[in-house]
Amino acid sequence: MVVTLKDVTFTPRGEDKPLLGPLSFTLPDDPFFVIYGGNGSGKSLLAQLLAGWFPEQLTGNLNGTLQIFGQDIGQTPLSTHAAQTQLIQQSPLLQLSGCTFSVEEEIAFGPENLALPPDEILRRINEALNITHSQHLRTRHPSTLSGGEAQRVVLACALAMRPKLLLLDEAFSRLTPKATAQLLSELRSYALHYGCKIILFERAFLPAAKYCFQALVLKHGQTLIQGSISQVFQIAMTQINAPDAWQVVQLLSTHHAWSGEFPRTESELISAFKEQYADL
Numbered sequence: 001m002v003v004t005l006k007d008v009t010f011t012p013r014g015e016d017k018p019l020l021g022p023l024s025f026t027l028p029d030d031p032f033f034v035i036y037g038g039n040g041s042g043k044s045l046l047a048q049l050l051a052g053w054f055p056e057q058l059t060g061n062l063n064g065t066l067q068i069f070g071q072d073i074g075q076t077p078l079s080t081h082a083a084q085t086q087l088i089q090q091s092p093l094l095q096l097s098g099c100t101f102s103v104e105e106e107i108a109f110g111p112e113n114l115a116l117p118p119d120e121i122l123r124r125i126n127e128a129l130n131i132t133h134s135q136h137l138r139t140r141h142p143s144t145l146s147g148g149e150a151q152r153v154v155l156a157c158a159l160a161m162r163p164k165l166l167l168l169d170e171a172f173s174r175l176t177p178k179a180t181a182q183l184l185s186e187l188r189s190y191a192l193h194y195g196c197k198i199i200l201f202e203r204a205f206l207p208a209a210k211y212c213f214q215a216l217v218l219k220h221g222q223t224l225i226q227g228s229i230s231q232v233f234q235i236a237m238t239q240i241n242a243p244d245a246w247q248v249v250q251l252l253s254t255h256h257a258w259s260g261e262f263p264r265t266e267s268e269l270i271s272a273f274k275e276q277y278a279d280l
């Protein structure tokens, strides 16, 4: 199992009650999975726990069973987790090392720490730059990158580690919808090629719904619902942002005026409207 959570609760140091849990889930067999939740629902805390931050970077009290690739979180050093699990957070500039002079050196930083041979490091740099469409940034000083460019580079750094579990905590927040869609398509190919699981942590219905079949909705650190996008749609819509057209679907549904699956993409939405309403 890539991820196993059973009755997990987490109380950060200084807090008197858990801010996460009890949470139990295993990942479905798809490359992508999305965890939806509004502000303060616990997405980042959960992402940090799954990345193995406890207890080195995230102190507190962890109860229950939390395993990544069969290794207990809390029993294995963060450096061991980092070799197969990579977390990308919302603020890319906080994730740059601050000790390199070019994007190329920044991407090499992780693989160098794995003591990989130079030709393998170069291969990984090129692959990561290609996947993230960032070859043109190769010689740039990391401190000169724009927010969106930095998000691509941070993703490239993570991919150069060839992760088997990639945690994306609102990792596209500074990119345009078009650039986000391009990266998600590239990531799908990466995931299928390397057998990697990708968990998206999102406050917005799109574009995650297009790439994920299964979702979990968090509120106050607990699961509100887990299931297919269609099964979680109604409840997810009470917690997260969605385009107006999906709000209309939600409204129609609460008035029993929507039948069938809930659309995951714009084209599914248009087809569903045509099917249900074009003849009226």
Ligand SMILES: Nc1ncnc2c1ncn2[C@@H]1O[C@H](COP(=O)(O)OP(=O)(O)OP(=O)(O)O)[C@@H](O)[C@H]1O
Residues within 6 Å of the ligand: 012, 013, 015, 019, 037, 038, 039, 040, 041, 042, 043, 044, 045, 046, 203
């Ligand atoms: N280390 C910590 N110590 C104490 N409280 C924390 C800690 N980390 C997070 N919290 C609190 O836990 C709750 C969940 O925070 P978290 O950052 O996981 O939310 P989120 O779902 O990622 O929200 P957002 O969408 O606003 O980024 C918040 O109330 C936050 O203030």
